[in-house]
Amino acid sequence: MTMPKQQTTPRVPAVAGAGPAAGVRLTDVAVRFRSKKRDVTALSDVSLDVAPGEFVAIVGPSGCGKSTLLKLVAGLLTASSGDVLLGGERVTGPRHDIGYVFQRAALLEWRSALRNILLQAEIRRMEPAVARARADELIRMTGLGGFEDAYPHELSGGMQQRVALCRALLHEPPVLLMDEPFGALDALTREQMNTELNRIWRTTGTTVLLVTHSISEAVYLADRVVVMSPRPGTVTEIIEVGLPAERDYSETLGRPEFRAAAAHIRDLLGAVSAHD
């Protein structure tokens, strides 16, 4: 595991053993996909500065380049122009100091929940005892206790996504990237997952970039919400949510700051695309 060389002060004090959070900086980033048929400009002129330990949510219409942005940070894609920095280091290839969660849990169906989580440890050659202890801690934190030996097809969508989240957090990544992680879940499960994610973020102190289609999810979870415009994706506005880090779900949804931020984001999205 490559540790970031600088910017190692998490905004929220981390629990014992938690990895230091890292910052993310995008400067004038553009991404163009070239194919024989057509060229697509997925992102243009995107600049974003995420502090270590910060929770940033990204919302925007479909196809505006949200997934592309996360893949840039992970080093799964390279920018056509501009700079991407993670933990102060320029991103040039796949980065190992991140955790990634997709909309689909992407679990290995021949492995139990626990062994899916431990895939991360096996590939990184982590100390088995350390990895196992960390996995147990995450399993407890996400309420997966008792399902360690269950196979993915025996788990509900919410449970599968919890496994994916545990796997992404096993190596205590300085940055957690989540691409519409709860998009396929029912509303109630989604609320539960939001509450859990808020608690996990506070305990681990990791930096989080979350792509979501849900405005309330974005406002409930994030310090700041990035609103993007339709293709080619640009940053329309960045909204400071201004809520305390620890947030009770129903209490937060009733707060005036929450409502103001949500209404403002809805306006922005409505202004840029009528259909989303």
Place this chain on the structure above:
Amino acid sequence: MSQSALSKRPAALVVWWVIAAAELIEAYLVPSPGATLDVLTSKAGYLWQHTWVTTYETLLGFAIAVVVGVLAAVVMVYSSTVERTLYPILLFAQVVPKIAIAPLFVVWLGFGIAPKILIAVLIAFFPVVISMVTGLKAVDPEMLQLSATMGAKPWQTFVKIRFPASLPHLFSGLKVAVTLAVTGAVVGEFVGANEGLGYVILQANGNLDTPMLFAGLLVMSLIGVVLFVVVEIAEKLLLPWHASRRDTSATTTF
């Protein structure tokens, strides 16, 4: 095994028995089930000896086809240059009629076991390669991206993700391949052999010994069915996660 397939088997037997009993067709053309059963029991030793030969050729051919087929598929998936060169050759080997080239193999390799195994390999190879290539390519791209963020070495990705993910596809190819391997071995025996079920059938045919011919056919089919079931059991044992998932969604496997 579906319900209708089960109920059709006794029905076929009844039709056969009625045809024979009513002497609708001359007995030397279609023997009665009784006469066939008689041969199966009275010539059991003779049949068993030749059954073993055919089974041995089939299994050896199948095993070689699996090893070579899986290796070829892996190389093809990891190198597009190899894929481009190998695919036309494979396709040619597949479309050329094996029965037509079988005599050539006998000329080249003699009357021994070698040409039979070669034909079994040639005939069983294609479904193995195709199913394995499909399986290796069908892996979830997000899973590959995840393994990239984990810093996986290519062999780690192969061993922990790609290969296990390809096994359900491979097994459907293996089920086709194992039944084809029986055909391959028998085709090899037809063009030149002094043992094996193909030889038994040719001899019986020459002597107008239809009960023996039918007995040979029956045993040959039985080898195919038994090997198919063995592969299916192996699949259930090796891929319990796949079988249980499939059983909840699919209705019939036979």
